[in-house]
Amino acid sequence: MQIAEGVQLVTFGILSLLMLGAALGVVLFANIVYSAFLLGGVFISMAGIYILLNADFVSAAQILVYVGAVNVLILFAIMLVNKREDFKPLKNSWIRQGMTVVVCGGLFALLGSVSLVTPWKISTVMPLASSTVPIAKHFFTDFLLPFELASVLLLMSMVGAIILARRDFVPDTVTGITSTQDSLTLPERPRELAGK
Amino acid sequence: MFVLNGYEYLLGFLLTCSLVPILALSASKLLRPSGGGPERRTTYESGMEPIGGAWIQFNIRYYMFALVFVVFDVETVFLYPWAVAFSQLGLLAFIEALVFIAILVIALVYAWRKGALEWS
Numbered sequence: 526m527q528i529a530e531g532v533q534l535v536t537f538g539i540l541s542l543l544m545l546g547a548a549l550g551v552v553l554f555a556n557i558v559y560s561a562f563l564l565g566g567v568f569i570s571m572a573g574i575y576i577l578l579n580a581d582f583v584s585a586a587q588i589l590v591y592v593g594a595v596n597v598l599i600l601f602a603i604m605l606v607n608k609r610e611d612f613k614p615l616k617n618s619w620i621r622q623g624m625t626v627v628v629c630g631g632l633f634a635l636l637g638s639v640s641l642v643t644p645w646k647i648s649t650v651m652p653l654a655s656s657t658v659p660i661a662k663h664f665f666t667d668f669l670l671p672f673e674l675a676s677v678l679l680l681m682s683m684v685g686a687i688i689l690a691r692r693d694f695v696p697d698t699v700t701g702i703t704s705t706q707d708s709l710t711l712p713e714r715p716r717e718l719a720g721k
Numbered sequence: 722m723f724v725l726n727g728y729e730y731l732l733g734f735l736l737t738c739s740l741v742p743i744l745a746l747s748a749s750k751l752l753r754p755s756g757g758g759p760e761r762r763t764t765y766e767s768g769m770e771p772i773g774g775a776w777i778q779f780n781i782r783y784y785m786f787a788l789v790f791v792v793f794d795v796e797t798v799f800l801y802p803w804a805v806a807f808s809q810l811g812l813l814a815f816i817e818a819l820v821f822i823a824i825l826v827i828a829l830v831y832a833w834r835k836g837a838l839e840w841s
Contacts, residue, residue, distance in 0.1 A: 528729050536732065558776075576731075579724055586798045594787075594794040601787045604779040652724050661806035664799075665814035673817070675799055676824040683792045683828040687837050690785055 537577055544570035557603055565596045579652040582660055785837045796825050 528536070547566035554560045568591040575584035615621070653659060664672045764771045803810070803818050832838055 528723060528732060532732070533723050576725065576728060577723060581725055582802065585801070589798055590791075590794055594791040598784075598787050598791055601779060601784050604777075605781055605784055654724055654726060657802050658806045658809065661802035661810065661814075664802060665810055665817055669817060672799065673821060673824070676796070676821045679792050679795055680824055680828040680831075683789065684831055686788045686792070687785075687832055687835050690788060691835065691837070 533577060537574070540570045540573045540577070544574070558600070561596065561600045561603055564599065565592050568592045568596060580656060582656045782840060789832050789837060792828065793825070796822075 544567055547563045547570065550563040551560045551567065554563065568587060572584040572587040572592075575581075575587060760766060799821065800818065803814065807815075
């Protein structure tokens, strides 16, 4: 049993509206934490659209990596550096806003016209019922070297992330590093409460 | 053309999921008495008084765990098709996947030795 044609259309409409609304929210909310959560909404709607395009593996990877890991990392980064500050409004901010409108509007017009003008080729091949098993077969036969190289790439990214995050390369003689460490390791709750 | 099987259950599940909070909130709005004192507006009614703001700065140590987690999350994505097609792939694919995991175990050992997994 499969989803009927009309239901697919309605689902696509709802997903697109969700995605556009969440993307607008990411841009327009002043509170950056709301923006980060709405970015997760954009990723989830995108995963739904991948399912509608018969790409179930890509959809699962999208949810697992983007919603589960990347968005959490973004939220952690926001909560780490987050200091509530009262920003003063800039003088002549209308120049910046006008420039932003021009650049974004031009980009939108360019991309919109390209997507309308391009003669999209629609594949006539019957899509696969599930893409996971063919992907696995390709991984272990003709795409074996990229598959193993991916693990080396992950190893390199992990080592690089640990070196950058721990700042091992900073010599001990540099003063001031301890003070920044102290300011970044604030206790989450007052000590007298944690002891109880 | 949509060919994936079984996704109508997912659609029904999502619809039910999105109906539950709407129904729960609107039912409680219909049933509850209106008004109430200032206690109604506290964060935890008849609970502890919250201390400080809700928006605290996270400890930087969480970030190390999140970084290590991202790497192993991507590894999961690569191993998932292997797990799905395990019975059709045979011994050679098993050894190849073991090589893949072994390289990432090196990453885990490195993170461990560097103390990235410790709550110091």
